[in-house]
Amino acid sequence: MSRGLWAALFCVCLLGCGSEREPVVADTDDAGADVDLDADDECASPYTFYRDADGDTYGDPRLGRESCDSIQGYVLNSLDCVDGDPLTNPGAAEICDGLDNNCDGQTDENLPDCAWVDPSCIEVELLRPEVLFVVERSCAMNEGQDGVRRWDTLVPALLAVMDQFGDFSFGGLLFPDRTSLDPDENEDACLQAETIPFSPGEASAAAAFRDRLMNSTFAGDPWEPGQPCKSNPDCGVAQALGTWENSDGRSPRSVVLVSSGTPTDCTECGGWDGAAQNVLSLREQGVTTHVIRFGGTRGMASLNAIATAGGAPAGQDSSFHDARANEQLLPALVTVADRISDCSRAVDLVPADKQFQVRVGDDAFLEGGWTLSNGRLRLEAEPCARADELGWDTVQVLGCDR
Numbered sequence: 001m002s003r004g005l006w007a008a009l010f011c012v013c014l015l016g017c018g019s020e021r022e023p024v025v026a027d028t029d030d031a032g033a034d035v036d037l038d039a040d041d042e043c044a045s046p047y048t049f050y051r052d053a054d055g056d057t058y059g060d061p062r063l064g065r066e067s068c069d070s071i072q073g074y075v076l077n078s079l080d081c082v083d084g085d086p087l088t089n090p091g092a093a094e095i096c097d098g099l100d101n102n103c104d105g106q107t108d109e110n111l112p113d114c115a116w117v118d119p120s121c122i123e124v125e126l127l128r129p130e131v132l133f134v135v136e137r138s139c140a141m142n143e144g145q146d147g148v149r150r151w152d153t154l155v156p157a158l159l160a161v162m163d164q165f166g167d168f169s170f171g172g173l174l175f176p177d178r179t180s181l182d183p184d185e186n187e188d189a190c191l192q193a194e195t196i197p198f199s200p201g202e203a204s205a206a207a208a209f210r211d212r213l214m215n216s217t218f219a220g221d222p223w224e225p226g227q228p229c230k231s232n233p234d235c236g237v238a239q240a241l242g243t244w245e246n247s248d249g250r251s252p253r254s255v256v257l258v259s260s261g262t263p264t265d266c267t268e269c270g271g272w273d274g275a276a277q278n279v280l281s282l283r284e285q286g287v288t289t290h291v292i293r294f295g296g297t298r299g300m301a302s303l304n305a306i307a308t309a310g311g312a313p314a315g316q317d318s319s320f321h322d323a324r325a326n327e328q329l330l331p332a333l334v335t336v337a338d339r340i341s342d343c344s345r346a347v348d349l350v351p352a353d354k355q356f357q358v359r360v361g362d363d364a365f366l367e368g369g370w371t372l373s374n375g376r377l378r379l380e381a382e383p384c385a386r387a388d389e390l391g392w393d394t395v396q397v398l399g400c401d402r
């Protein structure tokens, strides 16, 4: 056997020879025809050769043949992942084409600017979670700590969460309602909360709620906290019930109730018991209610009851999220929003005959790192962290022809 032949054989074995024995190989004559180096075809220990149909020197792992001698069109390795394409093999460079060119199981890896989409692919829509803030603006919100009233903590915290979770649809309502600037008139009545409802996927409600919140920090605005100095979370929750009347019910929906827990002398909507009942009714409609106690020291049992009925208790010690102090509010809101996000999104109709890939920014995940079932895309830790970092708007679900 020539030195050159041994060198060639060594190279092939570096790429994955399964056997440690000295292989029997064929040499070729000057015309290129095989010459049997081992006259005895019935050797004791034959080798497995693999079909190399595309001639790239890498074999098809599915098509092995045992032989003592080399076979034309066969090689000793089984490393080709596409044996119909000589440009796809472990020695090839990865290029941006939606395919795994180097047979490492990953597609378009380490190509930062690659966002290749096959024209035969369709995009599956991710549905935005719909979150309705139900926020107390009673006179309790004019109290506070260290000279900072609760309202001046609450408004920026709500705006910050709406910014941070920009892929949610937000709506909101403030209770108690105040339609008259005459305090006496408002003191006489336990008024309903006024809702800023939203349509699925629309940003306009969030913008309207934002404007209302920002204006409410100015004295004289109808929605500044204060009169009537009564709290009616029962009516707030009752208003929430009607919010999704025109919704198609596909998006996951949540209420986030922010209340001081101050007892109300308004019972038009059933008081605390009525609020818990309405939260149960919301749950029957698929709406989860999260409760944040902001400031205040009272109403804890009632808030616990509402939070338990809402289906998303905070933890073992209390069912509501506790933001007794101003600085606890933003973390509580973020915790709730994280739970609503839950590394998952509802998805629009998923065609069954497609092969799915999920992209988070420029990273593509053909399989692994995510599950797509029961109308929900769920990302595992790494792609979820990436989605949180880049924003869920960068997450794409593509269904491509197999």
Ligand SMILES: [Ca+2]
Pocket (backbone or CB within 6 Å): 051, 052, 053, 054, 055, 056, 057, 058, 059, 060, 080, 082, 083, 084
């Ligand atoms: Ca091949």
Ligand SMILES: [Ca+2]
Pocket (backbone or CB within 6 Å): 054, 056, 058, 080, 081, 082, 083, 084, 085, 086, 087, 088, 089
């Ligand atoms: Ca190939």
Ligand SMILES: [Ca+2]
Pocket (backbone or CB within 6 Å): 094, 099, 100, 101, 102, 103, 104, 105, 106, 107, 108, 109
């Ligand atoms: Ca690859």
Ligand SMILES: [Ca+2]
Pocket (backbone or CB within 6 Å): 094, 095, 096, 097, 098, 099, 100, 101, 107, 108, 109
């Ligand atoms: Ca590629």
